[in-house]
Structure formats: structure tokens, C-alpha cells
């Protein structure tokens with residue numbers, strides 16, 4: 526059986542405001558079935574608020590529209606993300622006065638407000654569900670779609686598995702990837718790896734050896750990617766474990782909601798090679814596509830990936846030093862990880878189906 530995915534396309538037939546994405550987003554919300562669902566509920570709108578001088582996260586106009594829609598239909602809501610404090614969401618227009626609702630730290634100011642759930646997958650043991658996510662009646666998983674160094678693809682699943690939990694849980698999932706290995710013989714001590722780390726996790730010690738503080742390291746692989754000699758590698762490339770960890774985490778978070786109380790909206794604009802957590806925006810990889818929505822996380826991820834076609838590649842969007850491998854999906858070609866593996870993992874834990882039908886919002 527297939528799931529329904531609403532699609533408001535960026536493409537337009539004539540120069541008319543009513544043909545543009547904000548107007549189509551209004552119509553998508555009207556057709557989404559959310560109207561009845563939000564009434565009387567306290568709703569967490571989970572976003573990735575970006576970082577640094579990035580400007581490719583979801584534009585405030587769409588967030589404000591969603592917030593207004595919820596309020597007009599009898600719901601209460603707030604925007605939330607993990608580790609907001611250092612990311613300065615106000616720099617991207619994410620403030621209560623602009624968006625119409627509070628912007629709140631999901632795990633509290635000290636990353637200590639969470640509900641611990643036990644899981645048992647290899648070294649992965651704890652899903653610390655963010656307190657504000659757990660306490661909400663409903664969640665709208667509002668995701669900006671882009672590439673991601675660890676997952677290959679960052680969309681609805683990544684927004685939950687890496688964003689609705691504590692730092693401890695993120696580390697446990699990342700630890701499924703394996704650690705970094707530094708080869709002293711290949712290192713030319715150019716030090717390009719040091720500023721590439723957004724987490725202040727790497728350094729050279731006084732003897733010139735590369736050191737990683739795994740408490741801070743997210744295994745994002747930024748240092749690995751900028752290294753001109755390939756001196757830094759991962760010691761295990763078992764991304765199946767990592768993707769299964771992401772799926773288990775996502776399911777554990779979603780299980781805290783009553784059935785029917787999670788909805789997914791993927792924004793496919795400014796689709797960059799790298800995640801919004803890099804704190805900068807690089808040119809888009811493909812032309813803007815539009816906005817998708819569904820109550821099936823697997824279906825919406827599949828539809829989003831299918832819409833990102835290699836034949837639409839804008840080559841200026843490929844960051845310097847990265848090249849296409851020539852094999853598989855555009856994100857696989859860039860990051861070496863098959864993004865569909867994540868969907869198989871989500872499907873295997875019972876979260877939805879890769880079969881979908883698209884309903885075009887006109």
C-alpha cells in the first residue's frame with residue numbers, strides 16, 4: 526500500500542503571486558488534514574535553526590504561515606531545536622516577534638531536560654528524548670532538505686534522530702560509525718583540519734599528533750573532507766549500523782506520540798551539498814523544487830530524494846574538493862553513503878513505506 530505525499534511545486538505557470546510557493550504552501554496546509562488535528566493541542570514544530578552565517582534554512586515566511594495556521598485552528602505551538610543557544614537563531618530571523626511563537630531549547634538550557642528510553646543496538650543504549658518534544662501533544666517535523674556528511678541526506682529523519690535528543694544520544698548514534706584514524710606518514714601538517722571543525726573537537730598535541738575529543742566530536746567528517754592528503758579516515762565504514770541507529774532513535778522519539786500526532790513537512794529549496802550545521806551556505810546543487818508534506822516519514826523522504834535528480838545538477842553547487850563518484854543518487858555520489866539505506870532502516874522498524882503517490886498542490 527502506498528502513502529500520500531502532497532507536493533507544492535516551485536514551478537509556476539504565470540507571473541502571479543498566487544502561483545508562488547508561499548501561496549501554494551497555504552493551500553497545502555488547507556489540504557493536509559492538519560486543521561482538525563491541531564485543534565486544542567500543544568505542538569512542537571521541530572526545525573533545524575541553522576548556524577553561523579548560513580541562510581539556506583527554511584525562510585521565516587513559511588514558518589510564520591505554519592504558526593498562523595496552527596493558531597487560527599485552535600492549536601498552540603513553539604519552534605524547537607537542539608543546542609539553540611550557541612547557534613543564534615535570531616540571526617536567521619527566528620524570533621518570536623517574527624515567527625509568532627516562542628523559539629525554545631528542546632532539552633533545556635543545560636541539555637539536561639530529557640526522558641531516557643532504553644534501546645539495545647550494538648553500542649547504542651540511550652535515547653534521551655528532548656523534554657519539550659516529549660511533553661508536546663503533537664509534533665510537526667519541519668525539515669529543510671539538504672546533503673549531509675554522515676547520513677548522505679538530511680531531511681525528516683535526520684531532523685528527529687539528531688535533533689530531538691541530547692548530545693549523549695547523538696554521540697551514541699555517531700559512535701556506530703566508527704572513529705577517526707590519523708596517519709602520521711600522510712600528514713603534511715597544513716592544519717586545514719583544525720578550523721574545519723565546528724565543534725572544537727580536534728587539535729594537534731605538543732608532539733604533533735592529531736587528537737580528537739570524542740565528547741565534542743560528532744564524526745561529521747568535516748576534517749576528513751578538507752584534508753588534502755587523505756591522512757584522516759574513518760576506521761569503520763559500516764553506515765548500515767549508523768543508519769539503523771538513526772531509524773531506532775527516530776522510532777523511539779515518535780513512539781512518545783499518540784498515533785496520528787506527527788506530521789512531516791520537507792522544504793526542498795536551497796538544496797546544498799552540506800548540512801545547515803556548517804554555519805554557511807554554499808550554492809544550491811539543483812534548482813529549487815518546492816514543499817512536500819505527508820504523515821508517512823518514509824514516503825516523504827523517498828519522494829524528496831526522488832525529486833533531487835542528478836540530471837538537474839548545478840555543478841557550481843559541488844564544494845571544492847568534492848567530486849561525484851558516478852554511482853547512484855546525487856547525495857551518494859557526493860558523500861559516499863547511499864541515502865536510501867536510511868529509508869530501508871526506517872521501513873524495517875515499521876515507520877512507513879517507500880511506496881507513495883504524489884498529490885500536486887495547484
Ligand code: SF4
Pocket residue numbers: 705721722723724725726727737741742743744745746747748749
Ligand atoms: S569529525 Fe567533525 S567534529 Fe570530529 S574532529 Fe573532525 S571536524 Fe571535528
Ligand code: SF4
Pocket residue numbers: 711712713714715716717718719735751752753754755756757
Ligand atoms: S588536514 Fe590532513 S594533512 Fe593537513 S594537518 Fe590535518 S590531517 Fe594533516
